[in-house]
Amino acid sequence: MCFTQKYVAQLLGHRDASMVSHYEHGRSYPPLPVALSLEIILRVPVAFLFPQLYDETRLRIRQAEEDSRGGQGTLL
Numbered sequence: 001m002c003f004t005q006k007y008v009a010q011l012l013g014h015r016d017a018s019m020v021s022h023y024e025h026g027r028s029y030p031p032l033p034v035a036l037s038l039e040i041i042l043r044v045p046v047a048f049l050f051p052q053l054y055d056e057t058r059l060r061i062r063q064a065e066e067d068s069r070g071g072q073g074t075l076l
Contacts (some may be wrong), residue, residue: 011041
């Protein structure tokens, strides 16, 4: 979207752009309301904004699903 970190921080209600920089560089993840705000501001799904976290979470959940089924296939 070509927004500056300062502009995004302003839209989020932050005093400065430091937290936006942390989010952008993966040093921290925003709380859910901020993540949803970023989704709205940047017009992309949260999963797209944090792809590594999304992939790690998806893999963990899929593994837990497999473990809970005991390898018995899908339950539909």
